[in-house]
Amino acid sequence: MLFYIFLTALSIIASFLILKFTIAPYIWLCLLWIIFFLACFFRTNRTLLKALFVYPIAILLTLGIFETYLWFKFQQKESMLQYENKDYSQPHDILGYAPQKDIVTTSRNYHGNELLYDVTYSINPYGLRVTPEPTKKDKKACILFFGGSFTFGEGVNDEQSMPYLVGLKSGYRTYNFGFHGYGPHQMLAALEHDLVEETIDCMPTHIIYQVIMGHVSRSAGHSRWDKHGPKYILGEDGKVKYQGHFDDQTISSWLGKVRDKSTIYRKIFQNGSYIFVNKQDVELFIQIVNSAKKISKHLFKESLFHVILWDPSPSSNDTNVQHYNMIMKGFNKNHIRVHLVSDILPSYKNKVKYAISPHDWHPNYLAHDLISYYIVDTIINSH
Template sequence: MILKNKIVAIKKFIINISVLLITCLFICLLLIPFEIILRLKQKDNERIMITSPPVIICSEEGRKIARGVKGEGTITVGNNPHIFYFETDTKGRRITPQPNMDNKELNCLFFGCSFTFGTGVNNNQTLPYYFGQLHPEIEVYNYGIPGASPQEIYLQSTQSEIFADISPQKPTLVIYTFISDHLRRLKGTLNLIFRAPKWVGCLPELEFINNRIINKGKFEETHPYLFSFANILNKSFAVKQLINYTQFDYPSPFINENYDFLYILLNETKNQLSTYFPDLDFVIFIYPEHCSTPATCPNLNYFMNLLNEKKDLRVISCEDKEMMGNYFRLKSSGKHIILDGHPSPECYQLFAEWISKELKSKKIIP
């Protein structure tokens, strides 16, 4: 009787496994036509960026800018190439041409991602460049890293040698450009991992424990199975389209807890930089698109209220109606972005004027 029951159980197990395998095979057969169609369709819209020589290096402390390189970048969407030129100095900063002037009065350090580095534009078309043209009395430095995360910006601040050639006696201004994707990069969310596992895998995972920031290692090391799975799924156009269409994401990037952690990282970045530059102001520039289209950055008001309550970090948001109107007009003309969606030179020039106006009104600069 016992033997008979075991045989029945084995048969049921084999049947269940067979049904599961047949179901998986059936789903795969259904997906294959969609995969083929999407590959043909998306080929005309796929974004590819190549820099020669490579401008990004993956290190134990996250991604860094290659030092002392000069080269060309090509962004291709479909059959449309967009070419830009870049050059970095020996400290890993993008070179920013500036007006010659002796005895400059202030330092200005720009931090952020590709929106600061200036992906898709030349050295003389970036946000730091246009700001420097408006203020020849200020020495400008571009510490932007394409695809950077808030945790990489914090880790930059701990590397004293990249600031060694900047005068600590002068008043120093730090400008960080915030975009909503920084919250996804902060937590290494599934949406981001499945879209670009190699890039996200190099981002460092930080935690705030006992009033200390702990570097746990790169995301691909702290979540190896997830990244192995993501690397497989990433090869499927159907899966990527499904994730993009549904905007499926986990953990949710726009919860209060993540904004709190972002604040902690930025405040700790300020504190670290203050050890090199005692007279320092830290300013956050909120990317205006998040004000014109709130759905691009849910729960932003929580972060704004937090900044206004704490008062440790200054903020430039979208309250200036004149500048916001200028942005709307530029956006309606379609000239606010380049081929792949990064800001255009005209947009960076507007942002530089916007930041300059706000800094003067807050009496941060004369």
């Protein structure tokens, strides 16, 4: 009996060390516990126990082989993102994380040995990506942009990002509040916690939020990079309530971090994080956007709130299309103005035409440029 107690304790301690210090920990965890059950198998003389030990060995062997296969496969295929400034992104108590203020950094993305892009991100003293100086006589009017990497302009230079191009074409001052991995919860938190008012020195005429379907899972807290992001829940009255951060529940946060280290989980399940999205998550997303619209109107009386939505292609899975239909219904119900990217970009089904690369689906300069023309002509100049 002492042998089994000692072996179990040793294996548990080793498991924690593996999770903390190793690359691809689940490969080593499977190997560790296979050795554990093999030791138990050879230690006992009881036929029934030997038979019982065979099952976990078989399961762990299967999972270990699959984990190893996926890890090596995606190590070869995954893009490698490099930032010249290691402190480019830093913790932020309200937004979860944010760019460091007043820096310029180079970002390079490789797919194997192929360079996908080599671009510069310039962040101003307020922690936003730079936009051009306004040329309009009315310097007090401005346009605010929110969203994730599509709004920020991941993979394109400063002057190629959509908010920058809108500033050039319209003459208005523009503010780019987008950042890699952000969702609507960062937009709402920035508005609620006075981050926007502290940053701008103008009166917004338009507030534009650019959406991809992945934002639903982000606002629900399913993103592994956003564990400290602002957490919102739906109250019994259907209204959104701020609840601190996703990782305020320590045990739940720790379990999420442990789970995220599995290649099987990341590539089979989280690769399409919509798998974990349910109707409640979609409704939460809708109400977060609706709350952002309402508070925008409260803060900036003359502003108009618009959404640019990258709608799913016809080839998307049924779940994604179902969620899209729910979102459109919810937006219409709450009188949120929506502009579909499929109506903006010609030949929208040809995704490669508007992507940086088949290995990086962020929009390229052509997409940013066409969307900026649409925003200026259809949204700004039509009001």
